[in-house]
Amino acid sequence: MSSTADAAERPFREALVDLGAVSENVAVLAAVVAPALTMAVVKANAYGHGAVPVARAALAGGADWLGVADLDEAHELRDAGIDAPLLAWLHDPAAAFAPAIDRGIDLGVSSLRQLQAIADAAASVDRIAAVHLKLDTGLSRSGVAPEQWGEATALAAQLERTGRLRVRGIFSHLANTSAAEDAKQLAAFELGLEQAATAGLRAEVRHLASTAAALRLPAARFDLVRIGIGVYGVPPFGDGTTAADLGLRPAMTLRARVAAVRRVEAGTGVSYGHVWRADRASNLALVPLGYADGVPRQASGRAEVWLAGARRPVVGRIAMDQFVVDLGDDHAEVGDEVVLFGDPEHGVPSADDWGDAAGTIGYEIVTRIGPRVPRRYVGGA
Numbered sequence: 001m002s003s004t005a006d007a008a009e010r011p012f013r014e015a016l017v018d019l020g021a022v023s024e025n026v027a028v029l030a031a032v033v034a035p036a037l038t039m040a041v042v043k044a045n046a047y048g049h050g051a052v053p054v055a056r057a058a059l060a061g062g063a064d065w066l067g068v069a070d071l072d073e074a075h076e077l078r079d080a081g082i083d084a085p086l087l088a089w090l091h092d093p094a095a096a097f098a099p100a101i102d103r104g105i106d107l108g109v110s111s112l113r114q115l116q117a118i119a120d121a122a123a124s125v126d127r128i129a130a131v132h133l134k135l136d137t138g139l140s141r142s143g144v145a146p147e148q149w150g151e152a153t154a155l156a157a158q159l160e161r162t163g164r165l166r167v168r169g170i171f172s173h174l175a176n177t178s179a180a181e182d183a184k185q186l187a188a189f190e191l192g193l194e195q196a197a198t199a200g201l202r203a204e205v206r207h208l209a210s211t212a213a214a215l216r217l218p219a220a221r222f223d224l225v226r227i228g229i230g231v232y233g234v235p236p237f238g239d240g241t242t243a244a245d246l247g248l249r250p251a252m253t254l255r256a257r258v259a260a261v262r263r264v265e266a267g268t269g270v271s272y273g274h275v276w277r278a279d280r281a282s283n284l285a286l287v288p289l290g291y292a293d294g295v296p297r298q299a300s301g302r303a304e305v306w307l308a309g310a311r312r313p314v315v316g317r318i319a320m321d322q323f324v325v326d327l328g329d330d331h332a333e334v335g336d337e338v339v340l341f342g343d344p345e346h347g348v349p350s351a352d353d354w355g356d357a358a359g360t361i362g363y364e365i366v367t368r369i370g371p372r373v374p375r376r377y378v379g380g381a
């Protein structure tokens with residue numbers, strides 16, 4: 001990492017998103033799961049990376065489908081002219097399904113009530129809604145409860161016959177609890193598929209796996225896998241497996257320029273509450289990112305950054321806008337590049353390292369990078 005050469009043209013803080021990495025990660029994962037298809041999950045602004053550019057890069061990498069949580073996210077993609085197959089699965093009880101059906105957005109269905117509302121909306125725009133019925137196989141969040149699955153599949157089959165909807169998919173989601181729990185959910189899903197077939201449903205895509213199971217549980221791949229975190233090159237496992245181990249490359253690099261430097265005497269208290277004091281005379285650098293930008297305060301005194309050619313400890317409390325790094329007797333200049341996380345193959349910390357420091361996971365670290373941090377895109381098609 002060079003320090004000052006290109007600092008002048010670089011903003012104060014930025015999240016650099018490598019769209020080439022997004023495309024390559026999708027291609028790698030698509031090859032692993034083939035012949036299953038891939039759905040790139042771009043909910044939550046593509047895990048903080050930027051929904052529209054990431055969706056385009058994922059499609060360029062060979063994603064067959066896009067997935068989002070709610071309809072606003074789906075409309076954002078359609079507004080941008082993205083017409084790929086697209087599924088949204090988490091609905092406002094008052095969701096306006098008609099415009100979504102009109103725009104060819106597939107709808108996840110977790111209840112009889114939603115099924116009926118979608119059929120009514122389809123009738124109002126004289127279209128056939130494409131739905132994916134979701135069975136709760138043990139995550140206990142959304143999805144039709146197993147006790148109601150018979151009724152839901154019967155109603156769906158009846159609505160298919162009236163020409164109001166088509167059950168294009170049947171899906172569920174794993175709890176990633178243990179191999180034994182995954183196997184139980186897999187069995188429950190297979191039973192649900194049989195029941196749906198008995199009800200007369202012929203779903204084109206059956207899908208269960210997200211990134212973790214797509215990689216480690218081939219039996220869960222079915223026709224389609226929903227890959228979120230893998231698209232971004234962040235490992236799903238939390239067991240020390242690196243992105244490189246999986247053939248993936250982190251797409252986001254969070255970096256800034258040093259805003260101030262100072263030399264302090266031994267014993268000097270640093271940042272709010274003086275929870276850290278220099279135990280020797282030391283050089284400190286101020287980094288202009290804080291919890292307003294998604295840098296977790298819980299990582300105070302635990303995380304590291306890359307600065308002046310090495311990893312350096314974050315010392316004292318992380319504040320709303322800034323935090324302090326201890327350089328010891330090494331030097332940094334105002335304007336030097338500081339990397340919070342990126343591709344650890346280059347020596348910098350990973351998003352997972354920050355997750356470990358904050359008692360959370362890499363998912364949360366990348367997704368919570370705030371709106372004050374401009375995203376800059378490189379490597380797009």
Ligand SMILES: *Cc1c(COP(=O)(O)O)cnc(C)c1O
Pocket residue numbers: 041043089173209210211212226227228229230236
């Ligand atoms: C977020 C989400 C995914 C993607 O999960 P990853 O672990 O990021 O791959 C898949 N399916 C559903 C239903 C989700 O909510």
